[in-house]
Amino acid sequence: MATMQDVARLANVSIATVSFTINNTKPVAPATRAKVEAAMNELGFRRNIVGRALAGKRTRIIALLFPALQHSFSGTVVQFFTSAAAAAQELGYNLVMWPISNDAGQTTELTSSGLVDGVVLMEVQFDDPRVGELEKSGTPFVLIGRTRDPRSLTYVDIDFEGTLVLAVRHLVGLGHTRIALLDDSVGSRDLRTFGPVSRSRDSFDAEMHRLGHEPAALTCEASPKAGTAAAHELLRSFPDTTAVIVQNELAATGFVSGLRHQGIDVPGDMSVLSVGSSAEMAAMADPELTVMASPSTELGRMGVEALIDQLEGRASGLRQELVMCRLEEGRSTGPRRDRARE
Structure with missing residues (x-):
């Protein structure tokens, strides 16, 4: 395995210059940086993240906390990651990706480890x-989502309220x-008062x-x-329904299949609109879902x-942004057509 000494020898520079290039701890002339990086590529040298952290007091690692054991890993989560x-x-x-639960104690274990910035x-x-644990630890963080009162927090989130309208x-x-x-x-998996579900409903x-x-839900x-x-x-409890908004990505294909097994034509008898999903998941249904x-x-x-x-010290204040879901037409929605039920 190539070492910093090997890189310095091939690039004809000092070991200190190699270290400055790798860790960005001091300015290095562009031509010298190019020589060092070329030598690293030729030798197959790999930056040592732990060593760089010791030199710069930072790991340059950030963690995405997702409670994988409590919440299903859907196609949209893959896109997020x-x-x-x-x-x-x-x-x-x-x-x-750090697949820990919603438990504050596990969050504390992560932030106190010094492994992430x-x-x-x-x-x-x-x-x-x-x-609360992140605030107490002083660890920089952002939310993809919102708490009940997010006014003092940095977040980006789907505009669930506007999307459902x-x-x-x-x-x-x-x-x-x-x-x-x-x-x-989600409440049955210990994710009670989950923002997207509550806000959307x-x-x-x-x-x-x-x-x-x-409304029916x-x-x-x-x-x-x-x-x-x-x-x-649905057909038992709300037999007069002519359209359904499905905000449950992994259940949507089964829902359409279940309607068809009951003799319900989609979209002739019932329109189905999938919300908060992906075009790839929508294409797995028959007919392809409007999403x-x-x-x-x-x-x-x-x-x-x-x-x-x-x-990096570039944030001038809190960043708080909401983004709407976008309508992509499929073949699962159409004009209402009244139908008789037995």
Whole structure:
């Protein structure tokens, strides 16, 4: 394995110059930097992150905290992570996913270890105990999501309230007035008062009432099997429904399949609009789902940029941004067509 001495010898520079180049601890002339980096590439030298941390008092590692054992790992989460990792790399940092629970104690173990410079927090609860621990530790952090009162925090998030209003209006514009919301029963996995679910349901109810229509709602686990069962429950509990907003990415395909098994044509008998999902997941359903696509790629990048701005001293204040989901037409929504039920 090549050493710094080998790099210095090949580049005809001092070991100190190699160290300054690797760790960015002192300015190095562009021509000299180019020689050092060329030698590193030729020798296959790999930067030692731990050594660089000891030299610069920073690891240049940031952690994305995701409670993987409590919340399903969906396609949109993959987009969040890959986008965030790419943004971190472009800005000279390494991003790791830290699959710990919502427990504040585990967050403390991470921040006290000295392994990470900052934290991107996902799956945020209204009263999230991890936020208090991060504030107490002094570790720089940003949220992808929002607490109940996020006014003093840096966050980027989906505008769930606005997205649900647009979803309702899209279906009402097609003539639907009996609309149901199917969301994710995250509460059963110890993610109670989960922001996206609570905000979306409140917005859905308020917009339906504003338009003079009675809202209907049901929930299920995040899996295709649960989605199939939810289709049966919908037809039993709300038989007059003509359109459904599904905010449960992993259940959506099973839900459509369950409707078809019950003889319900989509979208002829019932329109289905998937919210907060991805075009890739929508394409897995038959028919392909109309989707309010999650801005996962944008939010992953924005969250990392906001954190690194803090770490580099570039943040002039709190960054607080909401991004709407965007409508992408599929084949699962259409004009209302009344149907007789037995």
